[in-house]
Amino acid sequence: MRTVRAADIAPQTYRWSIEARNLTVKAGRHQAVNGLDLSLGIGVHGLLGANGAGKTTLMRCLATVIQPAGGELSLLGAEVSRGSRLRGIRRDLGYLPQAFGYYPRFTVREFVEYVAWLKETPAQDIPGAVQRAVERVGLEAKADAKMKSLSGGMLRRAGIAQAIVNDPAVLLLDEPTVGLDPEQRLDFRDLLRTLGVESCLLVSTHLVEDVAAACTDVVMIHEGRTAWTGTPEELAAAGADSAPGDSPTERGYATVLGRYREQAVR
């Protein structure tokens, strides 16, 4: 049972957990996000796009790892460009990077505890928060195993555990299902649904089926711009019968993306 903090019961003073207007972000010299608009509230949001669409750069910017090059970005009602607010925003952020780094000699419990400390979780809450995070990703049996001894799927789950240890209001998961076996992916979808009840969860993925199964809505981006937004059901319905794909959602993805490309060419 976690302690209820004052922040948990404080009235929310913003409409969107994540709000971007004409956002531009550079990845090196390349402008990977180019005039993107986005408004996300509580729920599970799937971020879809082809390779190079700007998903990871957008996630890094939302995680406050890189600064926007232009436009406006607000997280939890606070402007990201104002450095003084960053620390407060980060306390309520959870982030699983695509390339998840970890200290191999730490145990799972130690690593999650370390991240909880980095997120400035109150000292008295840390033991309970760590245990809860480890249990939620199903790693309690491996809690005292060294990180270097974990399989790829377990590492991904440990990565998710560190991301959720502070019960973040905004949770950003970049390719979280890589390395998970089919059964773990099913469990993971359940976890996403649970997490999305209280927080704004943005999941970047290539796996359209995960989006269809667990997300409340979908954001598709192409070449750094928002190409389409809607629900998974709307995405599935948009699919043309002739479009490539093994499921309605995959066909919907291919159809919507194809239309956007055509429009962009015109």
Place this chain on the structure above:
Amino acid sequence: MTSLNRIIGIETRRSGVVPVALLVAVPAAALMIASTSYYDGRWLRLAVAVRTVLQLALPLVVGGGAWLGMREHRHHLGELLASTPRPRAGRIRPLAIGLAGLVAAAYLAGFAAGMPFVLGRAGYFPVATLSLTAVGALSLVAAGWLGLAAGRALPRLIVIPVLVVLTAGLTGIGPMLVHDSSFDVDSVPPALWLTPVWTFTVQDFETVTGRIGLLQTIALLGLAATGLLLASVGRRGIAPALVPAVAGLAGAALLLPATSGAALADDARALVPRCTDAGPSVCVIAVHDYQLDEITAPAQQVLTRLTVVPGAPTRAAETMMDDRSGLPVTGPADTISFTDAYATYRSDEGFSVAAFQQGLADQAFAPDCDVSTIEDDYYLGVAVVGAWLAGAGSLLEPHPDDNFGDRTVLIWGPDEIDQADRAIQALRALPEARQTALVGQVWTMTRTCRPEAMAALMALGKA
């Protein structure tokens, strides 16, 4: 336990701090166990011995610190850490504290390894021992933090050997080379006192002045602060982070003595005599009181034999060595002076009672005049008297308490030993009263600078 303490514990156990600390503790303990004769019974010498370990330990700790400083980069944690609220300075704190604590503890472990050879034996504790040890530990903390900063700023493996070589050159090898090129301590630049690696020679009765401890502390605190700040700040903070090091080194430079030798001073408390309670008085200086038990009986044996000689010395006391003659500084007429008994008469095999007694005889029968006029025969005569005082029948006869070697230093050739042994045996063959009278006559004549007195003694063997 606070969360910071828990994180310090985790970082210390899992980050590689322990191997870095072992790089200090193992060589330090090994060296202390291998070189006990350098410091046994003397606290200051133990502290100095541990400080010499820094020659190896400082470069290793700088390299180890750099290795630790690279770990975020090595394990690709930059991305994740950048999304967390705890600032860089806060993130480095557990590792920095853990590293500082363990390298300091490792240094103290080296000191502790030598403690069994001092504790319970030394009756005198020079306060400078504490400052020498504290400065040594502080130097490792500064080295670790500077390495940490370098590793974070330049996370490339090549940086580690470069830092190790650079540190060894600056703190150890360089100063050693300067020392080797000079025999006179005052011709060595006083700036060498800035390095925490011990490169100077200190006598047992000397101490390091408080000024040296202070200037080294100021310099090292500045370097440590700069190391910690550099490890904590980004590129923009580099210039301000350098301020403590520059200020510390400048402050330390202002405190440097005019000459290197001025950093060492006689320790008046170390020179206070410590004497036996019973029997003929035997005294050592306070810093050597651990020797008193072993030298008392042999010295008293010599003094007791001398009581039959009118006006002969009645006590033996340790004194300083005369730098010009290399002999003990002469004390009052009733006293046989000797220098550090262990340094003079102890080898790897142990303390030579016979050699010590011969040394006392040499000093008791030293002619009271210009020694340059004395012939070798005189010294052979003194060797004969020494053997007689010790109750030995031959120059080669060991003392019953010695389980090694001959009873005297073999500076004599076979013919001279044969000549002396015949004189010893002839002297011992005389009636007791005649023996003491003859030795007394030799004593009296040496007091009036008539070294030919020995001729009569040596003539006994030729008869």
